[in-house]
Amino acid sequence: MVKWTDFERATIKDIFSKIDSGVVxxxxxxxxxxxxxxxxxxxxxxxxxxxxxxxxxxxxxKAHGKVIMGALEMAAKNLDDIKNAYTxxxxxxxxxxxxxxxxxxxxxxxxxxxxxxxxxxxFTPEVHAAxxxxxxVVVASLRKQYx
Amino acid sequence: MTxxxxxxxxxxxxxxxxxxxxxxxxxGSEALHRMFASYPGTKTYFSHLDISPGSSHLYSxxxxxxxxxxxxxxxxxxLTVALAPLQTLHAYQLRIDPTNFKLLSxxxxxxxxxxxxxxxxxxAHAAMDKFLSAFAAVxxxxxx
Numbered sequence: 001m002v003k004w005t006d007f008e009r010a011t012i013k014d015i016f017s018k019i020d021s022g023v024v025x026x027x028x029x030x031x032x033x034x035x036x037x038x039x040x041x042x043x044x045x046x047x048x049x050x051x052x053x054x055x056x057x058x059x060x061x062k063a064h065g066k067v068i069m070g071a072l073e074m075a076a077k078n079l080d081d082i083k084n085a086y087t088x089x090x091x092x093x094x095x096x097x098x099x100x101x102x103x104x105x106x107x108x109x110x111x112x113x114x115x116x117x118x119x120x121x122x123f124t125p126e127v128h129a130a131x132x133x134x135x136x137v138v139v140a141s142l143r144k145q146y147x
Numbered sequence: 148m149t150x151x152x153x154x155x156x157x158x159x160x161x162x163x164x165x166x167x168x169x170x171x172x173x174x175g176s177e178a179l180h181r182m183f184a185s186y187p188g189t190k191t192y193f194s195h196l197d198i199s200p201g202s203s204h205l206y207s208x209x210x211x212x213x214x215x216x217x218x219x220x221x222x223x224x225x226l227t228v229a230l231a232p233l234q235t236l237h238a239y240q241l242r243i244d245p246t247n248f249k250l251l252s253x254x255x256x257x258x259x260x261x262x263x264x265x266x267x268x269x270x271a272h273a274a275m276d277k278f279l280s281a282f283a284a285v286x287x288x289x290x291x
Binding site for chain 1: 177180181183184185200253256257260261263264265267268269270272273276
């Protein structure tokens with residue numbers, strides 16, 4: 001059971017209210033595919049991922065980014081039980097999609113950087129640390145059903 | 148050690164660090180502060196300094212780190228030569244576990260994202276991540 005301080009709860013809620021959710025998921029996925037090109041192995045059906053510009057404008061990347069964002073918002077709304085909230089997602093990623101769970105950290109880092117870019121000075125080290133903790137719990141929950 | 152950076156990427160990296168050199172202590176101290184806040188285990192290497200937010204030690208140490216990175220960025224093909232003294236320092240005296248370099252690099256990228264906003268494009272991010280990974284790898288070369 002993850003313990004959240006009042007500051008962490010308030011901060012995570014605040015971050016999600018401030019960020020442009022239509023953009024964050026897609027921008028993070030786009031960055032992940034650009035900065036860590038080997039992650040493209042899981043997106044063979046997405047078409048043109050040949051360079052940064054193609055990735056950024058790819059409609060399937062944008063659409064999938066929104067799916068990812070939805071899952072993050074779901075986690076933010078279920079802070080006290082992300083593990084259970086993510087059971088099906090974890091099974092999906094391990095059994096059907098067969099994604100190496102080390103990749104979750106790569107995407108999480110990209111999410112952090114996109115949020116940092118959007119919030120600028122407001123993304124103080126303390127706010128940043130709360131967000132890192134949140135993403136670490138999300139990543140751990142996604143890893144939970146891997147056997 | 149081959150570093151896969153194109154000419155454009157090297158120029159971009161060099162330009163960004165040149166621009167940040169005047170605020171080296173701000174960038175450096177912020178990256179360190181982020182690392183200590185998100186990854187408290189990293190604080191164990193700094194028991195000899197006052198690393199509380201805003202302390203003069205944090206600024207001077209952050210400045211040192213950013214200036215070393217900026218110096219490396221001036222001629223990336225010569226990283227091993229430029230970092231030789233720091234390699235020795237880290238291998239024989241500081242002996243910081245190299246996994247920590249990734250943590251500081253990540254916090255450095257987050258700091259850059261906050262400072263540069265839109266300008267820290269995916270292409271710039273990719274180039275910078277590659278550079279910092281290479282920098283860290285060279286730094287750890289004399290460990291064993």
